[in-house]
Amino acid sequence: MKNRKISKKITLLSLVSVMALSSAACGNKSTESANSGASAGSGDKVTLTMMHPWTTPNIDNDVYKARIAEFEKSHPNIVIKTDEVPSAQYKTKIRTLAAANNLADVNVVWPGAEMDPLVEGNLLEPINGLMDNWKSILPETALEGFNVKGNQYAVPTKQTFVDIVYYNKELLAQVGYNEFPKTYSDFIDLVKKLKDAGITPISLGNKEKWPLQSSYLSIIGDRFTGSDFLQKVLNKEAKFTDPEFVKAISVIDELTKLKAFNVDANNMDSVQGQDYLIQGKAAMHISSSTVDARVRVNNQDGGKFGIALFPSVDGGKGDPKKSAGVVQYGIAIKNGLDEKKKAAAEEFLKYFVSEDLYKALISNGVVVPAKVDVPQDASPYLKQMIELSGNGTAPVFDSVIPTQVVDVIQNGLQALTVGRGTPEQVAADAQKAMDNITN
Numbered sequence: 001m002k003n004r005k006i007s008k009k010i011t012l013l014s015l016v017s018v019m020a021l022s023s024a025a026c027g028n029k030s031t032e033s034a035n036s037g038a039s040a041g042s043g044d045k046v047t048l049t050m051m052h053p054w055t056t057p058n059i060d061n062d063v064y065k066a067r068i069a070e071f072e073k074s075h076p077n078i079v080i081k082t083d084e085v086p087s088a089q090y091k092t093k094i095r096t097l098a099a100a101n102n103l104a105d106v107n108v109v110w111p112g113a114e115m116d117p118l119v120e121g122n123l124l125e126p127i128n129g130l131m132d133n134w135k136s137i138l139p140e141t142a143l144e145g146f147n148v149k150g151n152q153y154a155v156p157t158k159q160t161f162v163d164i165v166y167y168n169k170e171l172l173a174q175v176g177y178n179e180f181p182k183t184y185s186d187f188i189d190l191v192k193k194l195k196d197a198g199i200t201p202i203s204l205g206n207k208e209k210w211p212l213q214s215s216y217l218s219i220i221g222d223r224f225t226g227s228d229f230l231q232k233v234l235n236k237e238a239k240f241t242d243p244e245f246v247k248a249i250s251v252i253d254e255l256t257k258l259k260a261f262n263v264d265a266n267n268m269d270s271v272q273g274q275d276y277l278i279q280g281k282a283a284m285h286i287s288s289s290t291v292d293a294r295v296r297v298n299n300q301d302g303g304k305f306g307i308a309l310f311p312s313v314d315g316g317k318g319d320p321k322k323s324a325g326v327v328q329y330g331i332a333i334k335n336g337l338d339e340k341k342k343a344a345a346e347e348f349l350k351y352f353v354s355e356d357l358y359k360a361l362i363s364n365g366v367v368v369p370a371k372v373d374v375p376q377d378a379s380p381y382l383k384q385m386i387e388l389s390g391n392g393t394a395p396v397f398d399s400v401i402p403t404q405v406v407d408v409i410q411n412g413l414q415a416l417t418v419g420r421g422t423p424e425q426v427a428a429d430a431q432k433a434m435d436n437i438t439n
Contacts, residue, residue: 158327163219181311262276266417286310323394
């Protein structure tokens, strides 16, 4: 990703936010909507099922749910029955449903390693004929992750940078750091000084297991190995047991031995980990840019929190200016729907992913992969996030590596935080899982 200047109109490739539009209860629910095309003549209602992971109190989740409700109001002949699955379980559930050829009519999908099996199984409907609807606002770079062999299977709603370091300026200043450290050695020095001062250095909520894998290892791995490493692993040109990647895993081991994390890290979920920082119980938190709204935008004390990227590492092959990001939350339609359902699903897709959706996200600090007018009420923190994440994009681990291997890595990293195993063993287990898939 190249540097971008903020202007009245810009291509936004980042993320972050938290708003409070309208609340929607978690779990299965049905809502009615109005139809503009499907079954308009007969007046018969068409019911669509939709599975999504928008259950946590992030502002973008509220925006998505509000958008569904708006569609329902304006399309009274279409019923949207949603299955709301927590993000930690979502990918496993969609994999299970896919194996049984039982996907929902409309699904939220991730690009790359997560979507490829769905395409290979002929489970998603190509939407090439609908793409003129977004040609003026979605650049090719935003769409390419959901395009396989010339066929488009989904359109994205946002781009997420998973590795933003949020830090409490006041707590860092107490131990002599008036800005975030630029090198790993200084970062470790900061951790030690915070610990000596009785301050928890890093809040971590790893109960769901993905934070250490996605928010930590994605970017730490990139710092040591460079951005082409994960693809090389897939191509059998590199291995997880290579020394550079083992060094990346060793960072988690070192932080654990320094007691950098809160002691209840594996009993707290990711939202509780964010709260730990917001409440002043820790000096730093590494998380998705999506939570910027919770930490800074909608927080009356937001000004005391800064944002940074993980520092450079000695001898590392990666660019320390890069942030680990992925265009995500692609909206896809199940293949094989009957004529009425397909028409209704296409109408929903065109309505849901729109300039109005992108503007609502931007207004709440979420950076989107679209060229749209920036609303005047956009968050003042948006520019900071774009500048921080606009110097090149590193791959997100679980957007490239197959889920079976991701699960092994996540379990291994969590084990390290309780003193079990070694970085070498985690790497070996991950490579064994990869070999089982690719051989």
